[in-house]
Structure formats: structure tokens, C-alpha cells
Amino acid sequence: GLQATLPAFFATPKSETWCDYFEQADLARQRGEWQKVAALGDTAFGAGKTPNHPSERIPFVEGYAYTANWEKALQVSLDAPKSTSRFCTVWSQIAAKTQPSNEREKALEQINSYFACGF
Numbered sequence: 001g002l003q004a005t006l007p008a009f010f011a012t013p014k015s016e017t018w019c020d021y022f023e024q025a026d027l028a029r030q031r032g033e034w035q036k037v038a039a040l041g042d043t044a045f046g047a048g049k050t051p052n053h054p055s056e057r058i059p060f061v062e063g064y065a066y067t068a069n070w071e072k073a074l075q076v077s078l079d080a081p082k083s084t085s086r087f088c089t090v091w092s093q094i095a096a097k098t099q100p101s102n103e104r105e106k107a108l109e110q111i112n113s114y115f116a117c118g119f
Contacts, residue, residue, distance in 0.1 A: 018049040022056050029059040037063025041076070054080040058090050065094045070103040078114055088117035095119065 021044035028036040041060035051057050057076050064073035073094075077087055091111045098104060112119060 016044075016047070016049075018044065018052060018056070021049060022051070022059070025059045025063065029062060034063050034066040038067045038069060038072075041072070045076070054084040055086055058086065061087070061090060062094065065091075065098060065107075068098075068101070068103070070101075070107040074107045074110055077111055082115060084115070087111065087115050088119070091115075091117065092119050 021040050025037045025040040025044075028034075028040065037059055041063055045060075057080055060076050061073050064070070064076065077091070080087060088111075091108065095104075095108055108119070111117060
């Protein structure tokens with residue numbers, strides 16, 4: 001018999017890969033759209049996606065930090081290998097651009113001891 005085929009728009013949507021989220025977040029980061037970066041992070045990490053390279057965590061670390069979600073900024077950072085030196089640079093920039101708070105100081109302290117930043 002004849003096989004009925006559904007039109008293409010009924011096809012299952014392509015599931016987003018880590019790269020899709022990262023590229024969207026990186027673009028939003030360049031525009032300073034931190035809320036969007038954080039939201040993309042929630043979606044990507046919530047879907048169990050993981051970065052291909054530790055440095056791909058950085059836009060999300062910034063997104064969370066610049067929306068004052070220190071817990072998530074910290075969590076995303078501490079999931080990276082200790083040898084990733086770029087995190088010290090990123091966190092010292094974050095420290096320079098954000099308002100002091102107890103949460104921020106605690107986060108900076110943990111980053112400093114984990115990555116041995118020396119700030």
C-alpha cells in the first residue's frame with residue numbers, strides 16, 4: 001500500500017545541542033543581555049547539557065554573576081577542572097563590575113581557594 005508521509009512541519013523539532021545554547025548565550029553576552037544568558041544557562045544545564053570545553057562555561061558564569069545569582073555562578077565555575085586559569089580572570093572582572101554583598105564575597109572566596117587565583 002501507499003505510505004502516507006506527514007509534511008515536514010509535523011516532524012519532530014531538532015533537539016538543541018550544547019553548541020546551540022552556547023552560541024546563543026555567547027551572542028547575548030556580547031550584547032550585555034545577562035538575563036537572557038542566565039535563562040539560556042538554566043535551560044541548557046536543566047536539560048542536562050554539558051560544555052564541550054571548560055571555557056564554554058564562562059558566558060554562563062558571567063550571566064549568573066551579573067544577574068546576582070551567585071550560587072549558580074559558583075556552581076557552574078566549580079564544575080570546571082581546577083586547572084582552568086581563565087576563571088580567575090573572569091572572576092576578577094566580575095568582582096570589579098559588581099556590587100559587594102555577602103553572597104558575592106562568599107563566592108569570590110570559594111573561587112579563590114578552588115582555582116588558587118590569589119585575589
